[in-house]
Amino acid sequence: MQVNDNKDFQPLIVAFCCNWCSYAGADLSGTNRLNYPANVKIIRVPCSCRVNPMFILRAFQRGADGVILCGCHPGDCHYTSGNYFTRRRMTLLFSMLDFLGIERDRTRVEWVSAAEGAKFAATMNEFTEAVRKLGPNRRLEDLRCRKQ
């Protein structure tokens, strides 16, 4: 592990949020004026189970340094069971990325309900910090997409 903790590095974070819980949670953290870094960009999906591993890899390819998936708490899925599938899929995908030597702190799944504005902001701050420590994504980037 490098001692350099990449103080000046601003990681780009892509957050996939389900429409019913986490996107609403993100809205709530806005309503409550709770800060998190501007480099967190949210993509709205109907349910966390809409997130295809392709999207996550795509984000890393294009220069994201971290990808986080947020959905309803298990049991609270708007579609009953979507996040249960998400959980299995992402557990396996992240395990595979880890297996390939991609830093495990670059990916995360977090359950954030519509009422958890504070949790959303805290999660984003925490995740950004974890990714910042890792430095830029080099192991899963596409050199062709690197900004000159």
Added chain:
Amino acid sequence: MQEAMINKAKQLLADGTVSRVIGWKRGEFAYDITPAVFETAEELEREFVFDDFTSANVSKYLVKESQKEGKVLAFLKPCDTYSLNQLTKEHRVDRDNIYVVGIPGGPKLDIEKIKAKGITGITGVKNDNYTLRIETIYGEETMPFYEAVLDKCASCKSKKHVTYDELIGEDGDVLESNRFDMVEKLENMTSQERYDFWRGELSKCIRCNACRNVCPACTCENCVFDNPNSGIDNKAPADSFEENMFHIIRAFHVAGRCTDCGECSRVCPQHIPLHLLNRKFIKDINALYGEYQAGADTTSRAPLTNYTADDCEASVVHERGVE
């Protein structure tokens, strides 16, 4: 065995049970065996072969063959029957149109391992009580049989036929195999070491698609990697990212469906141990969601189309193994 199989095939052709036989056909040399369809007794007599090199899993051909008119006889090794079951489960084959004769499995030989010993000019390979006598134009060479066994056979998971209409010989059992040893070894490496290992392996990929095209789980009508509208289509690993992506997505698409038949690694011209990716998923599935063997039956729910309310969280990845 070969004799018994030819006789069985001839009998089933003669009594009208089947109209075609899928098996293996001898080649130019001792080892270059091609899967083939036989329609007559004469063809069988002339070209049918079953020996230490008939390792190809013919179950994928049944996707096409079982759609044709008339029943097809398939000689399946234990590992191949798992593939067929999985295909049956996914409605990719018409099982009613297939007559499966279970035949004993390997261990089969890997000609590449013989050649890697520097043996060349090979004109014949004989198994003499587990010593291979290899005839070459430069004289005879010998090597222990087990040093030339295919990797997939060396870590055989099962000698049991999970589906068949008839057996030649005895059925075997599911084995305790060491197939996860290498996965475990990698898991115990550091993240950097794993990264270096896989970069070394995957950078060899020439994207010939042999792994995908041989894979009995990859029977999509149109693969996402060939579909210009999928957003991830590509023909060449133009960047290291694409080498990674192809293999990650492919492994993910077959996760919970891969029977671990090992064909991907067998056919890889670059010797990339692709089966390790699939085995990693199998190992994780077994550990996290309970033992699951794809193809063991035709009715169970695949792990990725299933869940329980108290499944582990994805953060389990952070808690395991070496950072």
Added chain:
Amino acid sequence: MQRIGVFVCHCGTNIAATVDVKKVAETLGKEPGVVIAQDYQYMCSESGQNLVKDAIKEHNLTGIVICSCSPRMHENTFRKAAAAAGLNPYLVEIANIREQCSWIHKDIADATEKAVILGRAAIAKVHLNAPLTAGESPVVKKALVIGGGIAGIQTALDIAEAGFDVDIVEKNPTIGGKMAQIDKTFPTLDCAACILTPKMVEASQNERITIRSFSEVTDVKGFVGNFTVTIKKKARYVDETKCTGCGLCTEKCPMKKVPNEFNMGLDNRSAVYIPFAQAVPKVATIDPNYCMMLKTGKCGVCSKVCSAGAINYKQQDELIEEKYGAIIVATGFNPIKLDKYDEFAYGQCPDVVTSLELERLMNAAGPNGGTLLRPSDKSHPHTIVFVQCVGSRCDDSKGKPYCSKICCMYTAKHAMLIREKYPDTEVYVFYIDVRTPGKNFDEFYRRAVEQYNVHYIKGMVGKVTPKSDGKIDVQASDLLANEQLHIDADMVVLAAAIEPDKTARPLATMLTTQMDTNDFFTEAHPKLRPVESATAGIFLSGACQGPKDIPETVAQASAAAAKAIGLLCKNSITCNPCVAHSDELMCNGCSSCEKVCPYGAITYIDKEFRMPDRTTKVRRVASVNPAVCQGCGACTVACPSGAMDLNGFSNSQIMAEVDAICK
């Protein structure tokens, strides 16, 4: 190439204070495909909306992006505005630059840059948006209630009251269900029959209600608003239209040794029977397992005595197909079988009974005409032990993990009734804890303890052993006194756990609804949609969803009815157009998508394809019913070939957003 309009809202100073909106509009105006980019004080105001509408017309826009507050706030507003200007409402995308940008960032440069990027992502998405039309599907104005207990009856009455036809399918010869077997109800101790039977009569007399007794659902096809249900009307060998319910046949029937299910097998009935006096429909049924005529062809007494000529030994099961707009499941519960509980000697000793059996023993219409007598020797019991939680709250496989909810209260009721009627009888209740969270429940329980001196002992009954003298040794522990007890009891009453009816699981499969591991139907949302199943058009009434007492059951029954009425009121259902669809040319027919669909919206069809070489090939392909799909997208990821995609959130759209964000 699209013609896109971008509209950046100031939201007063909510956005404009931290985001340089002019710069955002200016920067986004240069994006490919953008033909106009404007900013405005309040985009959601009428004048703001007019600005958008005018721009759509003036610039012939093919898509619009609104950079404003959360889409959860005003997406619909702008969709309507677009529609009013002749643009398909699904060609609108919102970039959330308030909640997810201006409100959380302080630095103007950062926030402005982020707003631009969010705008770009929305533009990238709208480039790929396709016009979507919400489909409509007609609603059959008729409901089906499966189960004729109090839940089903209440639901049916409410729906009929609202003016819709409703069928009740009941598998037994009469409706009424469990409540008909109950003697008194807690906490008011009024007579169950007195309050239930009028409802049964009401149901039978309501011209909008058709009671299909002695019938079962065998197949369900279709989807919300348009179900086709096959009902098997079992042969009862009696012509319902002719039978007057006089009961002569039941009296004359020579075969009298049939265990009477209504009285829990505590007495016998005849082979031709009417379950109880107030049965609805009050029509006799011949039990083919016992009827001599049906078994041997010799007898025919009932036929001879029936002046109405209603007996028909040749009757066959009949399959009826009906169409319904809504289906309400009210399959109820049963006490579990106690054969695994040898320690309580149930099955060995006739004086060890379940609570429901006790109800019958105490009921005036029961085997003893309402006098509580021991089943074994018809003697008066002086000591009665109640055992709670038999099979409830179990952590082993013998019982159920859940609390059956009603046992504490009915046991208090039983204890109280016994002490009231037979003051010389000692009553012991062994409990883990007593749960009384309901209106007047705790008061009721306390009355049992304080007023009626029922002995409540916190502890477990370890073993029940019938003794040779006819007494029953109950070995138990008193946890509070920390001592072992032996009670010489005359009767033991087991509060058996309740479980969903066995018909529920096959029914759930037919209905493609979800069940939990205990076979209770799963509601669409545990808090917010407790009476709907996740499958549109299927509603849940009563104990099929979880253990419930009568008032709760009735409340849920009415709630389910209200939801069903809400559906039946519509002439057609507007479907959410953001649904999954399968590209048949790419579909493998592997069934992965079907397995993850929570709504059963995916079916498979064998479709004939014309191949490029002019041959045809029949392939199994997935087909999504847009009326049923709710658009979660689980199937899109399960599909390995990428054949399944989601309208409004397509793979390419989401990837375009990712690209735009990471650019």
Added chain:
Amino acid sequence: MLRISADKIYQLLEAASAAQTVYIPADREDGEAEFRKYETGMQLTNRLNTLRSAKDFFFPQTENLVEFRMDGKNIEINDIRRECEDFVIFGVRACDARSFTILDKVYLVDPVDSFYKSRRDHGTVVTMACSRPAETCFCQTFGIDPTAPEGDCSVWNDGSYYYFQPNTEKGQKFVDSVSSLLEDGDTAGLDKSVERTKEVMKKLPLANLSAENFGGDKLNEYFNSDKWAELSESCLGCGTCTFVCPTCQCYDIKDFNTGHGIKRYRCWDSCMYSDFTKMAHGNPRLTQLERFRQRFMHKLVYFPANNNGEFGCVGCGRCLSKCPISMNIVKVMKALEVK
């Protein structure tokens, strides 16, 4: 002939690599050989040939052609071509050396492919005669003498010495750059070694395979042969044969959007792939039969038809060892041949 004692060969490679990049066939971890940039301490492989052919040096699997920048309605074209630096490929076998002249017939005919030409102009091919051919070798079928390889400079090794014979100006330049290490010497040992090799070649299982009945004159006869169905029935449609083949030269052109520009690149393509000829409205080669036929017709019939009878195969045997189902050009020739 100019020669160097076998134990000094690495001194020679060292000297050569001082002037320009030198690639040699070396062993990799899995025992296969591949061309690697020579660095001190690196060993020449003992394997007969490299797993992949040497065509990558002139026709890499992917290469960027041109870049575009899009700005509103405007497009800016950026010619990213750069002159290639000089390099040497050492140890190319006779079959691969011939493959370059086959590729030349595609890429150097008008209009010349400047990307290929630049590499060809700057690459010096130093070949190495074979002494231990494998059972899969059949270069003789196409008139190639593995004991007399072509290339800019031919090299032989008889066990004791490496012998150098420059054939072209570039070859001469290479020899000159290491001339201080070379000495003139007799070829007695070499002659004997070549003799031995020629004896071995007669014993090769495919020694009698002949291509004389193939060529452009029987185009329709071979095209319409009824053997194709059986030959192609087990073909997986992968691109292994194509990608290990030294003469396969088909490519695809694709655009990659990097987010800040478009990179247009070309990459190897395979006529075995189902989408190779797919168009919006159909595909002239619908089944694997047509695609399989195309590959072998191209090598055995179409290419000779357009190139004075020269075949599009050099008999290197790579497809024989690498095809996952062991279907290959030798089996096709034997099954198809019409005398």
Added chain:
Amino acid sequence: MNANDTLIPHIGIVTDIRIDTPDVKTFRVEAPEGGKVFEHMPGQCAMLSIPGVGEAMFSITSSPTNKEFMEFSIKKCGCLTNWLHAMDVGQMITIRGPYGNAFPVETELKGKDLLFIAGGIGLAPLRSVINYVRDKRENYGSIQVIYGSRSKDDLVDYKEILDEWMTDDGVEVDLTIDNAQEGWDGHVGFVPNYVKELDPSTNKTVLVCGPPIMIKFTLAGLKELGFTETQVYTTMELRMKCGVGKCGRCNIGNKYVCKDGPVFRFDQLGELPDEY
């Protein structure tokens, strides 16, 4: 480094867009500095591209005698063509070429009576030849054009046909549409049948282009009328990438459509394997 490589395209600017039919537009392309990007002969093609969207081969539909610009009549049928149809005047595209052979206007066709038969968008490649021979009228014999489409609205270049070709003395134009339609008093029927009805003189040299099925029946019809395959030319379309016979996908037998074609005489085509 060589100055030019054919794979590196040039910039073209779309200076005019004409709507021909509901799904065909004709685009005028000029070099940024004005004039044509390159010279060509009738029947030759060019690769047009929007980088990132796609690149495809299109016939150059304007005549080489036009010195100011090139024209392309393009039918909407895929990703790239959808994009092209949606663009506005002033859009830059990339263009490379010319590719392929041309109709032998300066050799075999010279002095001949010419019969052009086209169906639908098939008129596009022939328009270049028709206007070329009209401009060099003295070099050719009679000119007859038989052109048909699904409906009146699907006739490409209808205005030019009416205003220029039909008013041209030495040109006979016979139009037909598949089904009767209001406002159409011309011939109704399929092209192959119309050709037979018109019974053209067999000393004409025929240039035919249209959907494969139309070509097939037209050729059969011509043979019935006594024409031989050596008299009939057509132009082909196959999947092309490089345009110069190197990428290896557009071959029919040993001929590459992009290099040895797209113009073939039917007797030459007959010698090739049936794989197109």
